[in-house]
Amino acid sequence: MSLSAGDMDLLDGYLRGELTASQEAQVEEKIHRDLDWQEAYAFHQDLEKAFMYTEGMQMKNFLRTTESGSADRISWLWAACLFLAVIAGALFWVADQPDSETLFQSYYEPYPNIVQPLNRANDTRELAFRYYDTQQYQKALQYFSNSDETVALFYAAQCYLALANTEKAKENFEKLTTRSSPYQVAATWYLGLGYVKTGHHAKAVEQFLKIENEVGYRQKVQQLVKALE
Amino acid sequence: MKDIIKSIEAGDNSQLEMLYQTYKQEFIEWTLKSYTVNEEIAMDAFQEAVIAFYLNIRKGKIQQLDSSVKTYLFAIGKNKLLNKMRKEQKEMLIEREETWTEADLSDFTIDPFEVNERQDYLIRALQQIGEKCRQLLQLFYFDGNSMEAISIKMGFKNENVAKTQKLRCLNTLKDRMKGK
Numbered sequence: 001m002s003l004s005a006g007d008m009d010l011l012d013g014y015l016r017g018e019l020t021a022s023q024e025a026q027v028e029e030k031i032h033r034d035l036d037w038q039e040a041y042a043f044h045q046d047l048e049k050a051f052m053y054t055e056g057m058q059m060k061n062f063l064r065t066t067e068s069g070s071a072d073r074i075s076w077l078w079a080a081c082l083f084l085a086v087i088a089g090a091l092f093w094v095a096d097q098p099d100s101e102t103l104f105q106s107y108y109e110p111y112p113n114i115v116q117p118l119n120r121a122n123d124t125r126e127l128a129f130r131y132y133d134t135q136q137y138q139k140a141l142q143y144f145s146n147s148d149e150t151v152a153l154f155y156a157a158q159c160y161l162a163l164a165n166t167e168k169a170k171e172n173f174e175k176l177t178t179r180s181s182p183y184q185v186a187a188t189w190y191l192g193l194g195y196v197k198t199g200h201h202a203k204a205v206e207q208f209l210k211i212e213n214e215v216g217y218r219q220k221v222q223q224l225v226k227a228l229e
Numbered sequence: 230m231k232d233i234i235k236s237i238e239a240g241d242n243s244q245l246e247m248l249y250q251t252y253k254q255e256f257i258e259w260t261l262k263s264y265t266v267n268e269e270i271a272m273d274a275f276q277e278a279v280i281a282f283y284l285n286i287r288k289g290k291i292q293q294l295d296s297s298v299k300t301y302l303f304a305i306g307k308n309k310l311l312n313k314m315r316k317e318q319k320e321m322l323i324e325r326e327e328t329w330t331e332a333d334l335s336d337f338t339i340d341p342f343e344v345n346e347r348q349d350y351l352i353r354a355l356q357q358i359g360e361k362c363r364q365l366l367q368l369f370y371f372d373g374n375s376m377e378a379i380s381i382k383m384g385f386k387n388e389n390v391a392k393t394q395k396l397r398c399l400n401t402l403k404d405r406m407k408g409k
Contacts, residue, residue, distance in 0.1 A: 005396060016373060044370065049344060050351045051371035052284055056341035059242070059280045066246055067272075114347045115407055151407060182353035182405060216349050 003040050011040055104197040107224055110135075111158050111186060115151055128155075137162045150176065154183045161190065170194040177207075185214045192224075201228045230294055237286045249279045252299055256306050270313055277340075278306035284341055289373055312340075354405040362398035369395060 003011065007030075013019045014027040030037040113129050128143035137159040144156035157172035173194060176187035192207035205228050212221045236244045253275055260271035282302060285291045294301055344352065355363055365383060368374040374382070380391035 008396075012369075046348050046351050047366065047370045049341075049348050050355055051367050052341045053344055053348070053352055054355070055287060055367075055371065056280050056284055059245075059283050060276065062242060063246070063249055063276050063279065066250065112346055114350055180357070182350050182357065185353065186350075216344065216346070 002036050007037075008040070011037070011044065015044055100196055100199045100201070103224070103227055104193060107196070107220060108161070108193055110162055111154070111190070113155075115155075132159065135162070150179060150181045150183060154187060157187070157190065161194065166194050166197050170198075177210075185211050185217070189217060189221075196224075196228070204228060230298060233298065234286055234291065237283060242283075245279065245283055248298060248302070249276075252302055256303060259303075260306075260310060264310065264314065266310070266314065271310065274310035274313060275302070275306045277309045278302050280341065281305055281309070287372060350406065351402075354402055357405050358398060358401045362394075362401055365391070365395055365398055366402070 010019070010023070010027060014024060019027065027037075031041050113133050115129060124143050128140045131137070131140035132144075132155060141156060141159045141163075144152045144159060146152075153172045153176055157169045157176070160166070160169035160172065170191060173187045173191035176183050177191055188207050188211050192204045195201070195204035195207065205225050208221045208225050211217050212225075233244045233248070236242075253272065256275045256278075257268055257271040260266060260274070261268065279302060282291070282298075282305065355366070361383070365379060368379050368382065369376070376388045376391045376395070379385070379395075380388050383391065385391040385394065
């Protein structure tokens with residue numbers, strides 16, 4: 001996103017419907033032809049969606065607090081069901097363990113490159129991301145493994161995981177789980193997956209439960225924890 | 230309707246809560262009669278309908294309605310319910326004849342909680358740029374306030390100062406996304 005201040009004002013005006021017809025046509029042409037404009041436009045759309053999410057979540061929590069009376073009743077019922085389920089589980093427990101590698105492969109996919117656009121490779125970092133996007137993980141590692149920067153640590157870990165160097169991957173993800181950054185939740189997920197791959201199911205569950213209420217993770221955490229337990 | 234809009238724009242959600250409590254049970258009962266779903270799914274659908282309604286008011290997309298607020302909420306709620314059921318591939322009982330008008334629901338069909346990975350990442354990065362920056366960007370990009378209105382709300386000297394601050398906040402956000 002590297003538009004000039006004037007261009008950003010123009011884009012803002014376009015998104016708000018404040019431009020004349022000919023200005024609108026001009027902006028649409030720029031978005032159609034220019035990568036910087038495309039990125040800026042996509043970024044603004046994403047920003048609006050991000051705020052829609054956070055405001056929606058706040059309202060959801062507000063409405064849920066008005067349900068606290070019925071929630072107590074539901075909690076009691078769930079506690080009773082859980083108790084019965086534990087008893088039933090103890091009586092019918094089967095001693096086969098879930099296959100770690102199969103489970104790992106079912107849930108693993110490389111984290112996408114959301115930092116650098118694919119089309120430009122003007123410096124080392126951008127080249128590293130180009131290698132990453134084209135699954136040339138060993139080459140991408142030559143840059144990522146030389147830096148302690150959060151982004152580099154994260155994508156190095158992704159490369160290690162893709163190359164089946166799970167211990168090195170876990171090492172990096174472990175660091176990131178304690179570092180406050182936008183990658184923290186994703187790092188926790190992948191650390192959990194790393195533990196799944198190496199057969200440490202209890203440790204995997206421990207990580208997954210830390211993020212069970214995070215956006216985009218709830219369903220897959222529930223499914224995976226169920227499979228592991 | 231105008232009272233509801235005004236109250237939400239002023240940050241007061243009490244009228245919206247009243248709407249929710251007033252119609253929730255009726256919606257749930259209607260859902261349970263018409264579809265094979267449980268109460269929790271029915272309640273979720275109605276909550277999402279109220280949230281969609283609220284978000285569209287915040288974004289200035291609703292100034293007035295052709296039918297009653299109840300009609301709109303039920304129409305959106307039904308739409309949300311059917312989406313949930315489609316996702317879970319449940320079979321539906323035969324729908325009863327309903328008298329509610331199917332309003333133009335295009336503004337309400339977007340799921341605010343369905344985000345891709347980039348948006349998820351952006352949501353987290355926004356938590357790291359400080360409250361003032363987040364508020365400024367939200368007022369501009371979500372609430373659609375002018376820079377003049379923002380400068381008044383946030384106590385900036387003038388519109389140009391607000392604009393400069395907005396640019397700084399965007400750059401801070403960009404840096405957070407790059408892990409700096």
